[in-house]
Amino acid sequence: MGGSEEFTIDVKGSETVVAVLPVQEHRLPLSNLDLLLPAMDVGVFLCYRNPEGKHCRSTFASMASLLKASLAQALVTYYPFAGQVVANSVGEPELHCNNRGVEFVVVFADVELRDLRLCNPDDSVEGKLVPKKKEGVLCVQATELKCGSLVLACTFDHRVADAYSANMFLVAWSEIAMLKPLSRLPSFRRSLLTPRQPLQLHPSFDRLFVPVSSLPPPKPHHSDQAVNRIYYIAAADINRMQSSAKRRTKIVVFTAYLWRVLAKAAAPEDRWCRMGVVVDGRSRLGNAAMSSYFGNVLSIPYGSLNVESLRRMELAEVAEVVHRWLRPGTTEEHFRGLVDWVEVHRPEPAVARIYCEEADEGPGCVVSSGRAFPVAEVEFGWGKAAFGSYHFPWGGSAGYVMPMPSAKGNGDWVVYMHLQKKVVEALEAEHPPVLRPLTPDYHLTDTN
Incomplete structure (x- = not known):
């Protein structure tokens, strides 16, 4: 199959990217459907070939700079990603929208894109190309490969966003970088998922979902x-x-x-x-x-x-x-x-x-x-x-x-x-x- 079994990564720097405009600090409750998710993180990564010799002459430094600047603008609209999850008065998680920011890590990986054994992400992706989130809701890593290609990866808190939400954010981030108007503005209206009054319960949910205390x-x-x-x-x-x-x-x-x-x-x-x-x-x-x-x-x-x-x-x-x-x-x-x-x-x-x-x-x-x-x-x-x-x-x-x-x-x-x-x-x-x-x-x- 070819490819490199082992390669090393070198962290070149890390900084916190915050929204470019001030965000009114507030608490945003999680919806009932958010509350079904335990504390776990999801990663996503995208590989871009070295653009040298194509229609643009971007260096990795200029690409990383553009990613940071456009991320700072995207966080104005997608401000929950710049916040943190905290406990409310009854111990449930909720979002503190405080613009604490997103960790942005820059890495060099001693491997070429053609040698990445992506079929086995345990060796090629885990702990190397996709970052471990230490705190906050989102972290980002931009990795320069030996051939000049770039891998962009994000790790986000699943309690805050599902894949659909992350997709909206990724598209918006790229639209901002390309100086395009946003094709979709996110809605954070929790009222769209409020319980009915009176509550209507069906026994089928007891088969599909279970309170944590009832688990064997x-x-x-x-x-x-x-x-x-x-x-x-x-x-x-x-x-x-x-x-x-x-x-x-x-x-x-x-x-x-x-x-x-x-x-x-x-x-x-x-x-x-x-x-x-x-x-x-x-x-x-x-x-x-x-x-x-x-x-x-x-x-x-x-x-x-x-x-x-x-x-x-x-x-x-x-x-x-x-x-x-x-x-x-x-x-x-x-x-x-x-x-x-x-x-x-x-x-x-x-x-x-x-x-x-x-x-x-x-x-x-x-x-x-x-x-x-x-x-x-x-x-x-x-x-x-x-x-x-x-x-x-x-x-x-x-x-x-x-x-x-x-x-x-x-x-x-x-x-x-x-x-x-x-x-x-x-x-x-x-x-x-x-x-x-x-x-x-x-x-x-x-x-x-």
């Missing part, structure tokens, strides 16, 4: 550790999979495919196998203002199947099962009901049940569609990104899989995976292959 003690960790991988799926393979379940969407069929592989990798003692899908509720809530809402608007419906039954089922059959348990989680009533359910349990924190390894249920995995990832839109003046991906080695017992559009713009998907090693081995043994490891030949070919 964690099971002993399996010796099989989780690893992180980045693959790609060719558009032709996506279409081929979907053709076997014509009435279902690509993401439903992909979820069904993963569920079957998860069952193949299950241990002999595992009787059940769980699969969930992250649903963004913005388009479900019947309010146009939700299209610019900044925060978390997520639910995670899931299903459970007997391992042996799952192994025997055809892909189209599994896709029908996915569709059946997913569909009720894609309605306005579902999201309004979830807001009400959280309200009943506050201030006690609650989490999505599929993230918790319970005694009577086997391995679990969550698919979070990143197919709105704006890899082709986040352009700062030195060309489009050659590659982009989320990075979320979150450490839980459930797997986490995120398909995104390839920077090629040809219908391929890039797929970030955080899975048990035995599941990765089962995926790579599939024939014909569906998920293929990234190679420099793939991610460095010209984009559209």
Whole structure:
């Protein structure tokens, strides 16, 4: 496969970037849907080729300078990213919008873009290209590679923003750098997600979500550790999979495919196998203002199947099962009901049940569609990104899989995976292959 197993990084400097205009200091409560997220960080990174010899002659120093200056302007509009999460009077997290700023780290990495083994982010990305957030809500790292290419990475607090919100911010940041008007202004109106009066409770939420105090003690960790991988799926393979379940969407069929592989990798003692899908509720809530809402608007419906039954089922059959348990989680009533359910349990924190390894249920995995990832839109003046991906080695017992559009713009998907090693081995043994490891030949070919 080629590439460099090891490379060193050298931190050249770090500074705090604050909003270029003063921000009125205030507290911004988290919504009920934000409160379903535990304290965890999510990373995203974009790789840009050396622009030398193209339409511009940017040096890394000038690129880093532009990134800082445009970030300072973006933080005026996206001021929650310059704040910090604090506890309110009942111990719940909330945002202190105080313009404490964003740590911006500049790094040199002794590796060329073509030698980055992005297929194995445990070696190439973790602790090297994506920064660890020490405090605040967001931190940024700009890395200069030996070939003059640039990797831009952000790590943000998931309690404050979901991927949709982070995408809005990245696009706005690049629009500011390119001196363009903002195509969308974020909304922080928590009233869009207020509970109903009277509250309307449905017992289905007790199956999908659980107060933290009700969780059973964690099971002993399996010796099989989780690893992180980045693959790609060719558009032709996506279409081929979907053709076997014509009435279902690509993401439903992909979820069904993963569920079957998860069952193949299950241990002999595992009787059940769980699969969930992250649903963004913005388009479900019947309010146009939700299209610019900044925060978390997520639910995670899931299903459970007997391992042996799952192994025997055809892909189209599994896709029908996915569709059946997913569909009720894609309605306005579902999201309004979830807001009400959280309200009943506050201030006690609650989490999505599929993230918790319970005694009577086997391995679990969550698919979070990143197919709105704006890899082709986040352009700062030195060309489009050659590659982009989320990075979320979150450490839980459930797997986490995120398909995104390839920077090629040809219908391929890039797929970030955080899975048990035995599941990765089962995926790579599939024939014909569906998920293929990234190679420099793939991610460095010209984009559209």
